[in-house]
Amino acid sequence: MSRIPDYAHNLSLKMSQVMDGIGVNExxxxxxxxxxxxxxxxxxxxxxxxxxxxxxxxxxxxxxVTTTLGLQSDEDCLISLNKYNVIQDWSEWEYGKHNFLMIQDENVSPGYCLLQILRDDAPLPLVVETDDNTYRDRMGRILLKNTFFNVGPNVYVVRHGPAHTNHAVSGVRDADFVPAFPCQLRPVQARHWLNQQREEHWPTKDMIQYCKNKECFVVGVGKTGSVNEILEWRISTSLPERCLMFNLNITQIRCYVFMKMILKTFITQRFPDSISSFMCKTVLFHCISYTRSDTWKENTLLTCLSFCLSTLYSCVQNEYCPHFFITQNNLMSGRFSPESKPLILDTLRYVIESDGRALLEIKCDNIDKYLQSSLNGVVPIHPHFIPTLIAGPLLKDTVRDISSIFKFLLSEMNDLSPRLAMQKLLTFMSYHHNENYTNIDRKTYRLITRYLCNTLGSILASFNIYQQDHLTYKKALSFMSLGLDTDVASGKLKLASVLYCAGDIQRTEFILKHIEECYDLSVVEPICGCYSFNNYSRRDKFTGLCYESNEECRLFKHITASCVRFIRCEINCCPLELQHEMFRSTQEDLAYRGELDNWMDMAVVDSLPYLYFLQYKTYSRLGRQDDKQRALSNIARTIDVEPNLGHRETALNLLGQCMEEEYNVENAFKYYARSLQIRRRNNSAKVHICKLLNKLINN
Incomplete structure (x- = not known):
C-alpha cells in the first residue's frame, strides 16, 4: 500500500468529501x-x-454509525437477562440464579457452546428433564435447547435466527430484540486473542484490556447444518466488537460504509445469503490489524477500500473468514454454492480492478451523482445539508424515546390510588445507582427524575385540591419546580394546570405568558412519544441548532415541546374539559386497542394547543374578551397548520368544548366530527356529541 498513484489520492479526497456530505463525518x-x-x-x-x-x-x-439514510439499517437490541448465569467453572455458581455450565468440546461448532442446566439450590447438575426445552444427551447431561426464547403470537414480532424483530409499525425503525444470557467469563475459544500483548498495532493493549473486562453473551441460535443445531448457543462478542468500532477513525468508518454500499449494489440483490455486512466488518478488523494506523487517511480511502475488497476476495476464494475474536469460527463455512461462488468472485474482481469507476454505479444515497459532480469540479452538495437533516430527526427521536419511556412509567401508576402512586414515584426517585453506572446512566436518571418530580407534585396538588390542605399544596409546588425544564412547555403547563384548578388565576396567567414567550414557533418542535406516526421536520432553525450543538440534552428544554399527560390520580388538577380523555374508551373500543395504547387511559394533549386552551379558560375567568378570542383563534390555527401534533383529535375536542362555551353549536359539531375522522375509536368526541345532542333536544 506504499505506492499510491496521484489519481488515487485525488479520488480518495473526493470520496471523503461525498461521505462527509451524506453525514458520515465525525x-x-x-x-x-x-x-x-x-x-x-x-x-x-x-x-x-x-x-x-x-x-x-x-x-x-x-x-x-456505519449506516446512511440510503442503507436503511435496522437497530439491534440485545436484552441481557441477569437472573441467568452462564459459567465455565463450578466455582462461579451463584445461589438464587438459574445457572448453566458452558460446554465447549470437539463436538460443538467453533463460536458456539452447549448449556448444561444446573440446580438452583446447589452447585450440582440437574438430573431430570423438566419440559420440552430440555434434552438429555448420551452422557446424561440435561441441556437447554435454543428454542427456549421462542416467542408467542404477536402481530409485530417475527422470529429470525435468535432475534425477535419488530416489523410493519408505522414510523418506527425495524428493530431486532435478541434475548441473551450474560457470560461473565471469557469463552475458551477467545482466550488466545484476549491474551495478546500489542504495544503499537491495532487493537492496542488498552483496547484488549477493555475487551477483557466486558461481558459476552450467549444467544439462542445454533450453527446451521450442525448435528447439534437445536442445542447449540452462539457466543456473542458484541460488546468487545462495539469497543473496536468506537475506536475506528473516520476513514475506517467510511471504508466500511463503502463496503456495505458495494455489497448492496453488486452482491446482495443477486446473492442475498452470501456475503454479510458482519463479514465485511470482520475483514475490516483484520485489515486494520495488518496495517499501520497512519495508513488510514482521507487521501488513502480508495487504496484502503481496495485492500479490504482484495482481502474479502481472498476470503471468498478460500471460503475462509475467521471470526476476529474466535478465530476457529469460520464465518464463510458452507456459505457459497458452486454456482454462486464464481459469479461473486467475478463481481468482486470487477469492482477491485475498476480503480474506483465502479463507485459511479452506486445509487445508494446518490453516491454516483455526488461523486461524478465532485470529479467534475462541482460541489455536489452543501456540506451541512444532509448532516443537518440527520441531526434534527435524531434529536427528535431521542426526545421521543424519553417521552415514550415516561409514558410507560406513568402507565404503571394510572390505576393506582394517589397514595400508592406517590409511593411508587418515591421508590423510583430513591433508586440507588449501581457502581457500574456510567456518566450517561447518571444523566439518564436525572432526566427521568425531573419528569417524575413533576408528576409527583401534580398528584400531591390533586390530593390537596380535593382535601384543601395548604401544607401539601406548598410541597406539591416545590416538587413541580424540579421538573419545569424538561422541555419548553410541558412541565410548566402542568404547573399552570395546577394553579388554574386551584383557583390561582393571576399566577396561571403569569406562567402561561412566560411559556408563550419561550415557545418560538419558528424553532420549537412538538414531540409525542405516545404512539408512532409520520413526523415531519419542517423548521430549518430547529435542524440547524440540532446540528451545531454538541450537547443535545441541553437543547431539550429550549427547542422541543412534549405532550402533557395526566394520569387518573391527577384528575383534580386537570381541567374538566380534558378529564373526558381519561375515559375515552367504551367497552367495545377496548377491543380495538393495541398493547402500546395504554396512554389512552390518561388525559394527553399536545403542548401548544393546550397552552392556548388554558389561556382561553384563564382569560375567560378574568373577563378579558379580546385575549380570550385571540387564544381561541390560536387553537384553531395550530390544529390546521401544525403537522406534528400527536393528539390532534384531543385538541379538536377541546376546541369543540370552547365553541360550546361560546354558544356556537354548529362549529362545536364540526370540530367533534373532525376529531372522529382522525380517530374513529377510543375518542371522547362521541361523548361530547351525545351530550350536545341531549342539550339541544331537552332545550
Whole structure:
C-alpha cells in the first residue's frame, strides 16, 4: 500500500468529501453514538426501576454509525437477562440464579457452546428433564435447547435466527430484540486473542484490556447444518466488537460504509445469503490489524477500500473468514454454492480492478451523482445539508424515546390510588445507582427524575385540591419546580394546570405568558412519544441548532415541546374539559386497542394547543374578551397548520368544548366530527356529541 498513484489520492479526497456530505463525518458519528447510548441507558434504567433484572444493549450499524439514510439499517437490541448465569467453572455458581455450565468440546461448532442446566439450590447438575426445552444427551447431561426464547403470537414480532424483530409499525425503525444470557467469563475459544500483548498495532493493549473486562453473551441460535443445531448457543462478542468500532477513525468508518454500499449494489440483490455486512466488518478488523494506523487517511480511502475488497476476495476464494475474536469460527463455512461462488468472485474482481469507476454505479444515497459532480469540479452538495437533516430527526427521536419511556412509567401508576402512586414515584426517585453506572446512566436518571418530580407534585396538588390542605399544596409546588425544564412547555403547563384548578388565576396567567414567550414557533418542535406516526421536520432553525450543538440534552428544554399527560390520580388538577380523555374508551373500543395504547387511559394533549386552551379558560375567568378570542383563534390555527401534533383529535375536542362555551353549536359539531375522522375509536368526541345532542333536544 506504499505506492499510491496521484489519481488515487485525488479520488480518495473526493470520496471523503461525498461521505462527509451524506453525514458520515465525525460530528454526526458522535451525535448518533451519544443518542444511541442514551437510549440504551433509558431502556435499561426503566427495566431496573420496574424491578426487571436485565440490561439492554444496542448493537449494529445504528450505534456504530456505519449506516446512511440510503442503507436503511435496522437497530439491534440485545436484552441481557441477569437472573441467568452462564459459567465455565463450578466455582462461579451463584445461589438464587438459574445457572448453566458452558460446554465447549470437539463436538460443538467453533463460536458456539452447549448449556448444561444446573440446580438452583446447589452447585450440582440437574438430573431430570423438566419440559420440552430440555434434552438429555448420551452422557446424561440435561441441556437447554435454543428454542427456549421462542416467542408467542404477536402481530409485530417475527422470529429470525435468535432475534425477535419488530416489523410493519408505522414510523418506527425495524428493530431486532435478541434475548441473551450474560457470560461473565471469557469463552475458551477467545482466550488466545484476549491474551495478546500489542504495544503499537491495532487493537492496542488498552483496547484488549477493555475487551477483557466486558461481558459476552450467549444467544439462542445454533450453527446451521450442525448435528447439534437445536442445542447449540452462539457466543456473542458484541460488546468487545462495539469497543473496536468506537475506536475506528473516520476513514475506517467510511471504508466500511463503502463496503456495505458495494455489497448492496453488486452482491446482495443477486446473492442475498452470501456475503454479510458482519463479514465485511470482520475483514475490516483484520485489515486494520495488518496495517499501520497512519495508513488510514482521507487521501488513502480508495487504496484502503481496495485492500479490504482484495482481502474479502481472498476470503471468498478460500471460503475462509475467521471470526476476529474466535478465530476457529469460520464465518464463510458452507456459505457459497458452486454456482454462486464464481459469479461473486467475478463481481468482486470487477469492482477491485475498476480503480474506483465502479463507485459511479452506486445509487445508494446518490453516491454516483455526488461523486461524478465532485470529479467534475462541482460541489455536489452543501456540506451541512444532509448532516443537518440527520441531526434534527435524531434529536427528535431521542426526545421521543424519553417521552415514550415516561409514558410507560406513568402507565404503571394510572390505576393506582394517589397514595400508592406517590409511593411508587418515591421508590423510583430513591433508586440507588449501581457502581457500574456510567456518566450517561447518571444523566439518564436525572432526566427521568425531573419528569417524575413533576408528576409527583401534580398528584400531591390533586390530593390537596380535593382535601384543601395548604401544607401539601406548598410541597406539591416545590416538587413541580424540579421538573419545569424538561422541555419548553410541558412541565410548566402542568404547573399552570395546577394553579388554574386551584383557583390561582393571576399566577396561571403569569406562567402561561412566560411559556408563550419561550415557545418560538419558528424553532420549537412538538414531540409525542405516545404512539408512532409520520413526523415531519419542517423548521430549518430547529435542524440547524440540532446540528451545531454538541450537547443535545441541553437543547431539550429550549427547542422541543412534549405532550402533557395526566394520569387518573391527577384528575383534580386537570381541567374538566380534558378529564373526558381519561375515559375515552367504551367497552367495545377496548377491543380495538393495541398493547402500546395504554396512554389512552390518561388525559394527553399536545403542548401548544393546550397552552392556548388554558389561556382561553384563564382569560375567560378574568373577563378579558379580546385575549380570550385571540387564544381561541390560536387553537384553531395550530390544529390546521401544525403537522406534528400527536393528539390532534384531543385538541379538536377541546376546541369543540370552547365553541360550546361560546354558544356556537354548529362549529362545536364540526370540530367533534373532525376529531372522529382522525380517530374513529377510543375518542371522547362521541361523548361530547351525545351530550350536545341531549342539550339541544331537552332545550
Amino acid at each position: 460530528k454526526i458519528v458522535m451525535k448518533k453514538r451519544r443518542s444511541m447510548l442514551l437510549k440504551e441507558s433509558l431502556y435499561t434504567l426503566t427495566d431496573q426501576l420496574l424491578g426487571k433484572d436485565r440490561n439492554v444493549f444496542i448493537f449494529g450499524s445504528q450505534i456504530e
